[in-house]
Amino acid sequence: MDCTFPFSSATQRLLQLDEEQLDEQKYSRHIRSRYHHSERSLSPVSQGCQNSRLEPLECRDLLVQNALFTGDLEMVRKYFTKSAAINLVIETKGDELRWTSRKFGLWSLNYEQELTTPLHITASRGYTDCLRLLLLRGAAVNFAPGGKTALHEACAAPSTECVRLLLSFGADPEAVSEDGYKPLHLCKSPDSIECVQQLLQHGASVNSRTEEEDDTALHIAARHGLTDHVQLLLRYGAELEAKNEEGQTPLNAACAQPHQPQDMDRYYRVCQLLVESGASINAADRDCQHPLHLACKNANAQVAELLLARGANVNVMNYSGNTALHNILQATAYKLEHHPELVVRALLNYGAIRIWPGSLLKVWGSQLCWEHGGKGRL
Template identity: 45%
Template sequence: GLWVLSPRRQHTSALRIAAARGYEDCARHLLLRGAAVDAVVGGRAPLHDSAAAPHPNCARLLLAFGADPNVLSADGSAPLHLCTAPHSLRCAELLLAHGAQVNLGTRDRQVTALHVAARQGLVAHVELYLHHGADPSRRTHQGETPLNAAAAAAERPEDSERFLRVAELLLAAGADPRAAGRKGHTPLHNACANGHPALARLLLHHGADATVPNGAGDTPMDCALRAVPEYRRQRPEETLALLLEHGALPAHPKMLRLCCQHPPAMEVMLNAYDRVPPAHGWVEAVPPELWEERREFYASAVLMAGRPRRLQHLARVAIRRHLGARCHTAVPKLALPPPLRHYLQLPIEGLIS
């Protein structure tokens, strides 16, 4: 039959089935026979199904028969909100060409199409929506901006490049890199928590604050340290060094336990102190096989714990503290021999001296 019925409600319609499966000829026949193009049956209209599938041929047909591009589903979503896959770009273009409101938010959460595209890492969609006037500063009911959404979703290393490109587009369009969203997380908190040094660098370049705490009191440095065990292959030492160069303070010594199994990150952190903290808080967390493999580094760290560092290192710490958040711009301009400028940038040397 044309309907799938329960005793109390209809779950779908023939036109919804045709639109969802891309049966253009069938959908045209139904429309010519009087099927209601915007009927919301079972929570969605046919245009929602064609956008979600996606089937641009059916979306084009429905729009030609007068479908409302801003029709809301039962949960308050418009068809544009359902363009969540890379190959849905043509559907998004058709919807916008027929009057879809690019800044329309979902009914309850106020999520816009730009939020959706940013969260999915859809570079072409983000470009399209920004071209049509999407507001990169629009917030959801939880306070999330599209940039927050992109930074939070950039969890998998294999997706890092496309989320970086999304962030570049949003920042170029005026997105605020300091905007705190859900639980007080800024985009930088999320980039650090996801072990994404390139994204952290981009955000810091655009003025993100390396010292601001989130709702739980954690700074981006705290988030970066917690990410070290999971993202060792993503060069977490680069993120830590970036934060320090932009004014972040060295973490509390108890946090060293989080990075002690990745010697490059551990070295960056130990060199941020004027005196190496006691080793008892982290030494037992180093696996014996790793200790044996990196014996020179760990032995040097334990040997220097609690002892005065070299005068050269103390001078480095003093200069970096004086420069504070200007380190990243000021150090390269100092009238010093290149090896000394390099030393000021906390290079990885493989031991603590």
């Protein structure tokens, strides 16, 4: 049963103060456990540090934060002098929501709090001049209070100039984020191609894996339909037959990724490049799904034609007993814009079995049912 109790204004203020103190204690423990430094609060930056200006300190100064988030070089230069603290820790709201219980036992949906630094903020927004200033002031290039480095942020943005600058100051191209990603794994957009180039030139491992999905950079590039990335990665020795956690090769990953009609050509070019480089057209994943099964699920007639022309087994079954023809027929209703009839035609032209022997009696029974007015039962 729900119960409510009246609180005086004084009592409510005491509860609020208790809550604030608990939050401060929680934050202090969090900072100490992650950086092994005693927690201090820095409100303007110009106060500096007692021990070292390079020691990470907490920053809550909104003027400093505003200068960083807007890329105001003059204000950044004003706050981050040669004697000022550089490796500040700033708490921000992340992109993901989570349930938290903080006020009087009530659950609420709030944005997850994340820890960042001036270096991360400027790198993620492409503020190259501000980033250079911070690096010249001695900012720790591989500092990762929120679980990822500034190089991760620059690659995800993507900002080629920031990536180049960070690497020139010694950023680790093999740094692993808290989520198990290296900077190369975060290059997922077409305009991140030069970031990939820079990382590979500075020693990033082309076949490194993500910790959870076990993807290589080639899996990720193929999945996002990035032809230039695929070509570059292959030139640096990316493994064509590497399998991820789901047993997918990069070709499987490209064929499996749902895409819009306007992206069909892009995915065709990726698959064409992989196949011409020697990728196995009959590589099966954990569910015995072959590239042809997956391409038919996505109703990409160009990819299906490519695989069939290269000798893909048109009648091979997956773990559920479905062939490529089953998959396209099941997908037809919600893939009309992809012209699924072209996929069906290609499969039939290459010898897809129209009726499986085990289904023959059902088909005959269905025909008899309709001939007798549709009232019979199978």
